[in-house]
Amino acid sequence: MVKKLRKAFWIASIRILGPLRPRWGSNLSVRVYRNAGMRFEGDPTFVASDAWFDGTNDYSLITLSEGCNISGNVQILTHDLSPYCVLAAMGRRERTPVGRRLPVRVGPHAFIGLGAILMPGCTIGRGAVVGAGSVVRGNVPDYAIAIGNPATVIADARDYVKEKFLDEWHSLNSTSSVD
Numbered sequence: 337m338v339k340k341l342r343k344a345f346w347i348a349s350i351r352i353l354g355p356l357r358p359r360w361g362s363n364l365s366v367r368v369y370r371n372a373g374m375r376f377e378g379d380p381t382f383v384a385s386d387a388w389f390d391g392t393n394d395y396s397l398i399t400l401s402e403g404c405n406i407s408g409n410v411q412i413l414t415h416d417l418s419p420y421c422v423l424a425a426m427g428r429r430e431r432t433p434v435g436r437r438l439p440v441r442v443g444p445h446a447f448i449g450l451g452a453i454l455m456p457g458c459t460i461g462r463g464a465v466v467g468a469g470s471v472v473r474g475n476v477p478d479y480a481i482a483i484g485n486p487a488t489v490i491a492d493a494r495d496y497v498k499e500k501f502l503d504e505w506h507s508l509n510s511t512s513s514v515d
């Protein structure tokens with residue numbers, strides 16, 4: 337009980353601090369969710385204070401990787417208890433909730449756009465981009481741009497940078513073997 341209250345206090349602090357100082361809000365989010373059991377493989381670039389993580393059952397189902405960006409109002413879901421309601425509607429009331437609990441992983445340097453929803457079980461690859469407002473299920477491959485509801489892959493994020501951010505692409509080329 338005390339543990340739950342402490343967690344609620346810190347998450348409320350993130351919500352209050354985040355809009356005032358986004359960087360502090362992000363740092364606090366990482367610290368609090370790490371303590372709550374969420375998995376971190378390196379340090380994310382940014383975790384918005386109003387992103388929502390489904391830790392109802394277990395925050396350890398969520399993994400955030402090095403350099404990833406979680407924009408505002410993103411929602412990451414790890415459970416779905418709809419079968420419990422369906423069974424109840426059909427007259428079968430189970431003692432314990434029936435449903436799925438599946439992990440979600442956001443890969444290194446992946447960008448999750450504003451208001452996106454990541455469904456239970458999805459995996460976002462390295463350097464992938466999820467467009468604002470998208471609803472993602474399944475796997476988004478490395479460097480893919482996925483948009484829409486349901487999200488589909490529309491392009492390669494490296495081509496997007498090459499086409500629209502030419503100066504940065506050239507500076508990358510001069511310091512690495514990317515072509």
Ligand SMILES: CC(C)(COP(=O)(O)OP(=O)(O)OC[C@H]1O[C@@H](n2cnc3c(N)ncnc32)[C@H](O)[C@@H]1OP(=O)(O)O)[C@@H](O)C(=O)NCCC(=O)NCCS
Binds near residue numbers: 451
């Ligand atoms: C996904 C994204 C990177 C694509 O950028 P882009 O390549 O410049 O996109 P364009 O504007 O050229 O659009 C390309 C196509 O994708 C569609 N599209 C782009 N973003 C979309 C989105 N979020 N949802 C649905 N469709 C989208 C466009 O309508 C367009 O479709 P069309 O070819 O049929 O006309 C960008 O649109 C996006 O969503 N960025 C995230 C912004 C964000 O969340 N910022 C948070 C600030 S912290």
